[in-house]
Amino acid sequence: MGLASMKLREIDLCPLCESIEKVEIERIPYHEIWKGLEKEWKAVFSKKAIENNSPSELTTLVQCKNCGLQYFVPVASGDSQFYCELSQSPIYYSKQKWEFVWVRKNLRAEDYVLDIGSGDGVFLDSITNQVKRAIGIDTNAEAIRCAKRKGLNAILTNIEDFSKENMRKFDIVCCFHVIEHLERVNPFLKAAISCLKPDGTLILSAPNRDRITKRVFESLDYPPHHVSRWQSSQLGKLADIMGIKLEKIVMEIADRDACHKWLREKLSYKVLNGRSKLSIVLGKAASFITFLPPLHNFYRIVGLLGKCGLFRLSMLGVYKKGLV
Numbered sequence: 001m002g003l004a005s006m007k008l009r010e011i012d013l014c015p016l017c018e019s020i021e022k023v024e025i026e027r028i029p030y031h032e033i034w035k036g037l038e039k040e041w042k043a044v045f046s047k048k049a050i051e052n053n054s055p056s057e058l059t060t061l062v063q064c065k066n067c068g069l070q071y072f073v074p075v076a077s078g079d080s081q082f083y084c085e086l087s088q089s090p091i092y093y094s095k096q097k098w099e100f101v102w103v104r105k106n107l108r109a110e111d112y113v114l115d116i117g118s119g120d121g122v123f124l125d126s127i128t129n130q131v132k133r134a135i136g137i138d139t140n141a142e143a144i145r146c147a148k149r150k151g152l153n154a155i156l157t158n159i160e161d162f163s164k165e166n167m168r169k170f171d172i173v174c175c176f177h178v179i180e181h182l183e184r185v186n187p188f189l190k191a192a193i194s195c196l197k198p199d200g201t202l203i204l205s206a207p208n209r210d211r212i213t214k215r216v217f218e219s220l221d222y223p224p225h226h227v228s229r230w231q232s233s234q235l236g237k238l239a240d241i242m243g244i245k246l247e248k249i250v251m252e253i254a255d256r257d258a259c260h261k262w263l264r265e266k267l268s269y270k271v272l273n274g275r276s277k278l279s280i281v282l283g284k285a286a287s288f289i290t291f292l293p294p295l296h297n298f299y300r301i302v303g304l305l306g307k308c309g310l311f312r313l314s315m316l317g318v319y320k321k322g323l324v
Contacts, residue, residue, distance in 0.1 A: 012062075012073040015185050015228050017241060019066035022073075026061045028222065030054040036219030043089040045082070053082045053224040061229075067237045070209065071228040075183045078224030083140055086225070095122050098252045098314050099176055099205040107131050111171040114195055116159050117178040121147030128152065137162050163191040170195050176205045177314070180226045189242050193321055202244065202319040206230045211313050212254055212262040235317035243322075250316040253305050256296040258312055263287035 013020060034050055037043045055076045063070045078086070086092055100123045107113065111131040118124050118136025120143045128134050136154040138144050147154035155162065173192050179185050193202060207221070209229040220226065232249050239246035254262070268283030299305045 012075055013184075014064040014067060014069055015071050015075065015182060016069045016234060016238065017064060017067040018184075018186070019064055021065040022062040023065060024060060024062050025070065027058045028061075029058055030056070030223075033059070033219055033222045036217060036222075037086070037225075040219050041086070041089045041092055043086050043092070045085050049079075049081045049085050053078050059223050067234055067241075068231065069228055069234050070230075072223045072226075075227055076223055077181050077183050077227045080139065080141075082224050084142065087140070087142070097123075097176060097205075098312070099203075099316055100126060102250060102316060103127075103172075103174060103203055104130065107172065112169060112197075113172045113174065114166075114170045116173065116175040116192060118147065118154060119143045121150055121152040121154055123174070123176065124152050124154065125150055159188060159191045159195075163194045167194050168197050170200060171197055172201050172203065174203045177207065179204060180206050180228050180230060183227060185238075186241070189238070193242060193244060196321045198321060198323045200321045201247075202317075202321065204235065204238075204317045204319070205314050206235070206317075207313055208232070208251065208311055208315045210309065211311055212309075213258050213312055230315075232315055235315065238317065239319055242319075245320040245322070247318040247320050250318065251306060252312040252314040253300060254310040254312045256291050256293060259296060259305070259310055260287050260291045262310070263290055 012022075014022065031054075034045065034054075037045070053076070055074045059072045059074070059076075061070060061072055103123075104127060107127060107130055109131065113127060113131050113134045115124050115134065115136040118138050119140065121136055124134055124136040124147065134153065136147060136152060137157050137159065138147075138154065139156070139158050141156055144154045144156040173196055175192060179188070182188055189202075196202060207226070207230065209231055214221075221229065232251065235249050236246055264284050264287035266283075267286055268280045296305075
């Protein structure tokens, strides 16, 4: 469906800039999302969880005319029961993320670090002995219990409540893949920024909606899991909205396998039209040669992959709080 103007309830504000001006992109029935979650992620949901997290028969993806953020209406993120049941999936949580490695390389021994949405403490555990102090907070009770069993400093709370007693206490505040789950971003970020010391650093990561690894349908990229979809440009606009300085945006460069698959499909189905087995074979051979390991490494070193927009899932926004 092409972008067409539409009027929606005022309650369906853009989660980032809170504008009401938007255009429609697509609609999808909730029952298809639930089927996808069960099939793709081996998740089993109770009837109550499905009913409580399906506010309507359809969810509609729209794009904000002001900031470009894509989000779903009705704006309805998953509740604690949804995440509790989803977390039982054996493949839902990724133990390591690209952004974990990037952030660890940029920490100092004297840093006080806050990890918002710390889960069972994978990142927290990896930095506890690297920095002066590391604290994680999450609203998932079972995740916090798991983190505590590891001996980690993890607290069951949300950032709004935590910030009331912890203003200006941290050098680094991290938030990995959380903002895409929020119905409203501003109150969350305001509380997170208040926890930073003057000149402290806020690090946010979010899924890149322009990733080359994106499939036509990804059940986790719809409500009740994700309620918004981000580009790097929204990470930039976030700085202006929240009154902080954007230091840099760092994109996850696609690895060789992702590049190979992307080019293979592009050549086979868009250039060669995929009309025969020969077109598929030729596309596969051409992409394999193009992204031989030495060539892929060369493209990465000279920055060609980034210039061509060959990015994977994650992107990081790094921001500085003012001195005042």
